[in-house]
Amino acid sequence: MSYATLLVTVGIIVGVYGLLAVGLNMHWGDTGLLNFAHAGFFAVGAYTSTILTTPGGDGLLAARVVSFDLPVVVGLVAATMLAAAFGVLIALTSVRLEGDYLAMVTLSAAEMIRLLITNEAWLTSGPQGINNIPRPMAGAFPINVGGFAAGYDLFYLALVLTILGMSYALFERLSGSPFGRVLHAVREDEDVPRALGKRTSMFKLKSFGLGAGIAGLAGGLWAHFFFAINPTMFLPALTFSVWAAVIIGGAGSYVGAIAGTVFIVGIRQVTRFLPNSVPFSGDLPFIRLIVIGIALIVVLYYRPQGLFGDRERLAAGQSMEGD
Secondary structure, three states: OOHHHHHHHHHHHHHHHHHHHHHHHHHHHHOOOOOOOHHHHHHHHHHHHHHHHOOOEEOOOOEEOOOOOOOHHHHHHHHHHHHHHHHHHHHHHHOOOOHHHHHHHHHHHHHHHHHHHHHOHHHHOHHHOEOOOOOOOHHHOOEEEOOEEEOHHHHHHHHHHHHHHHHHHHHHHHHHOHHHHHHHHHHHOOHHHHHOOOOHHHHHHHHHHHHHHHHHHHHHHHHHHHOOEOHHHHOHHHHHHHHHHHHHHOOOOHHHHHHHHHHHHHHHHHHHHOOOOOOOHHHHHHHHHHHHHHHHHHHHHHOOOOOOOOHHHHHHHHHHHHO
């Protein structure tokens, strides 16, 4: 694999993970919801789009009998909507919970989704996963422009980054709107907006749905780029990586969420391609986690609000502690 291809692939992964970080920042940064179900929403989106856009058939371990073979755009829209619906459904059962209790419920929900995917082979092909997932507009490439053959990966990178940019603009606007200001009030002290007559539970449901929907869209984009998916791609470690990105970038900042994603994905992906002659190359998975852990500690110690964090949020939290 050439360095150019590597950079484009890493850029696509950054874009997909950036969408996940934007969704999680809506939950935690804007609303203060401790959500650990993001890998589950990602999986719902990936499998929804895959099932809708691929034919069924016999596999090595099981036969998938549900298939639709629809256009990719239909799959991506459905992935977004169904993941949002799952987010609202989970929020309905846990919207009154806070802190550790909400974290446990959402983590359990994500694992339930992954186990359903693993065991319902008639729908998902089970642990063997689904292969040969179609790519949008794959037949239109390569395109020759002035003697330069534009590769499909470059097109997909542009597509993912465009969707990320549009999502950033939308969520940034929502954060600064009256809706976003109520979310911020819920984050700081839910009793205040409730005393002003706001139905805070409805705002939480909307926040969960929006963040889960963008995670579902990210899952669909992931599936259509990598051709194949299986349940092991959606382990809790995925959620914790996105959490690390949001914390390093700064909760409450969408720019920070994307910047943190660039750092986390850069550490995780670039080190995968280091040659075996590099010292301690066999221990790179552990070294990678150590580096990310050290970065988290340093950021939290010297800049608790994160690199681009919400200073207003940190000041409000300190004020409440002082009271």
